[in-house]
Amino acid sequence: MIVTLYYLVFAVALFFMLRLASQLAKTIPTSKKYRKVILRGFPLFELAIWAAFVLWVVNHALGNSEYLTLATTSVLLVFLLIISWFFLRDFIAGIILKTEFPFEINQRIAASKYDGAIKRLGYRSLELEMDNGDIVKIPYSQIASRSIHLQNMEDSLRGHETLVKASTKIPVQTAKDIITKEVLLTPWATTKQVPTIRVVEQTDQTNSYSVHFHSVSSKYAASISQHLKTVFDSKGDENKS
Template identity: 35%
Template sequence: MNVFEFQISQTAILKILLFGAALYFVLRVVQKAIHLPRVKKLLGFPLYRVFPFIEMAIWGFFLLWAAQQFFQHRPFYTAVWMGALALLLIWASWFAIRDVIAGIILKAEDAYEINQRIKLPSVEGKIRRLGHRSLEIETAEGQIVKIPYGRIAGEERILSDPRETGRSYAFQVSAPASMAPEQAAERLRRAALNSPWSSVTKEPRVRFLGEQEGRYRFEVVAYPLGEAYSRKVEEYVKKRMLSGKSD
């Protein structure tokens, strides 16, 4: 006797398909509804953040119910199906909650603050929001990038020190005379401001000194996070000007 032989009634298949379609429709309506401002205010808490976990659990129960419809008189098949489903749910849940766990660990290790500057190998900018699963970073171009905590945990990161000294650091830098002095000064200002080692609360100043040997000379006054970072800011600005970038 073939242990994998079983019969499935057409009624059971039709029932499962209809119920599955109805469940999908209801969940999509609920997903859209919980994002409405009026519903958010009525609930008093952001249900949409935990809705994916609720939906996963609902579909898990649906699959268990579908298995019972398929294998009503064959408990062995039901046990095998439930075991496979449990492993699948554990695997899927890990991908769903690993960023949450990584976020808890990272927040315990590092002091993340809003408007704090952060530099990662893939992106750099200012922290705009500390989410449950991801960090929202605003780049110099104004783009908002969401980086999962699980990804941040495996990367080298540089955070600005909240205890900024406020001391200025002046240095001179040259720029090609092929562009207008105002344009070169703005590039220098943005480069100094967007340096990972510069203060996020004080604007750098740029002063045009004149032209020498076909190149413009500027004085840049930046505000490093500390004296130890002064040279890093200067090197960063000069490197950006050589590459033609200002972030």
């Protein structure tokens, strides 16, 4: 009874020490890259510590018993299976999901609290771009256990509108052609839907165009808007010279 209590107290102390170590690992004064490596590897380190503890308990409890070798082998086999499942569960879940769902890059997916556009399909996880521009890496096993809503590529595209000002020295139709060409040549807009362009204001110096186009996120829409502004700013400078 006393020996059992000794093991129990030791296990509780080890548990709290590992919890404290996991919190301290988050505050290590190092680069973000190395801190991420440490945090990713900590669960394996923790598992190795528990494996060593269990082996120590078995060895201490059985001593020179004839069952020591069998018990040690069984413990090592169990921990080996746990480690294998830790690495293989996401890989297996990914194969199953890719078989059931035809994932495509830039396609929107909603699964529980995750909702965004697919940016990368890995072997063990996929990367989503959220509406606020954040990139989230999600293991396939976390998605497989949830209800999944996968939108068609056409439905994943969102309409955006921007205002472009061009010099009156550029004919209206020429300006529209330039806008259409520049939008479709960017890697952020869809080529399946041609931008809708209309003149909304005309002055002696500039014409203002409302441009409606489709992109997969607000972040990319902002990039397209900035690109159009840069194009017509440069053309305005050319006309002045």
